[in-house]
Amino acid sequence: MCGVVGIASNTPVARRLTIALFAMQHRGQDAAGIATRDGNQVTLTKASGTVDQAIPAQAVRTHTGHSGIGHVRYPTHGSNSAAEAHPFITRMGGIAVAHNGNLTNTDSLLRRVHALGLMPVSRNDGELILLLLAHALATRGGARSDDVVVAAVTEVMQAVQGAYTVVVSLQVAGADTVLCFRDPHGIRPAVYGRRGQDWAVASESVALDALGASLIGDVPGGSIVFLRHGKEPTTYTITSRTSRACSFENVYFARPDSRIEKLRVTATRWNMGDILAQEWLERGHQADVIVPIPDTSRPAAQAMSERLGIPHREGFIKNRYSKRTFIMPDATTRDAALRLKLNPIREVFEDKRVLLVDDSVVRGSTMRRIAALVQSLGPKEIHLAVCSPPVKHPCFYGIDMPTQDELIANTAGPQGLESTLRSHFGVDSVTYLSRQGLATAVGTSLCAACFDGDYPVLLNDHERELIQRNRRPNHGDVPQ
């Protein structure tokens, strides 16, 4: 998972790009970068680390450009070296590119790029997009007009497969321009908005909020949007397919204050909790207290509390400075890290029938440790309610998930999934939101392939195997 931003203005944008990236720091903490444009001059700052580490204030002061793009990175494959950080720039045409998503046909794209006599300096698919775009423009005599750029982007979109939201900084007929184009299904998110005569595009609307820009809407899947200071955006539809935006953005990734298709994410999560409450009740369970596992499941837990008339309590205090548990090297360190990260309040759990609410369960290792922690506090019963269906399939579209056999929902024995998970977690019941419940809360025109295996972009066995093989072991940007 990554985040992208682009701004078209008539005053320096570097500081605003870093502000927007700060607002999307949750989408990637391993690297960050900005590229700004001052006429033909492109200035690039990028490095490993969080936004403040990778783009220090003294570097921001060296950027004079009035338009530019930025990126925060969480790698889905390859290393987290600075060489893999975005944006990528090429001297050929002075173009900068940053990308969120995952191309599924990188092997054939690499052969194509080599055949053109081009040599990427990284293993990143964002650089492949840059090289293909630069070549497509060069063969048309450069970015002489919007029509030429549309033709070049169309050629790139016909070559690449997978999920992508791409932001580009370039000059078109001498005018500083920011482009954004999305894959035909719009799997990875992108919204755009304005502040006065300035325009901005970003992965999440919270970045626009941070810039004081008002949201205009989502960049349509299969389309290119041209942004220039002082001009209305121009949108060109390249290819039109059914929208299949990632439903996991609503389940877990996006900030609750973001808006997707103009719907506030926290409201969607509330709906998930409301539906889950009804499904949980139908199973005849009872509880004395509802406790969210921070932070994502909070609105759903509150909705369950309201619907069921059961008090909602904060049972875990989250240490905001602790590292993510899944990158700890061994089980002992991970247990200590979990206690550091989520310190429980004994009185909330002791002698109670507890309903724990979590957004999703992927590998199940963190949930098992949380359940053991709660068990040690003397509850009468522990019930688990999960605000999404069982995750049974890997993601090939830019979300770093475990392989199929590592997903806990695929480990069910002959006694069935719930029984297996009850004994695995040591809890009294496990209730997942149904697939129908997810569709009711989030909508039907979405990608939910990690839940139901219905992949919007098909991959052959070799492509699947390559992505799985390149996945970084013991990492993941989903809850474990």
Ligand code: SF4
């Ligand atoms: S497979 Fe899951 S995580 Fe991947 S894009 Fe689809 S819904 Fe999102």
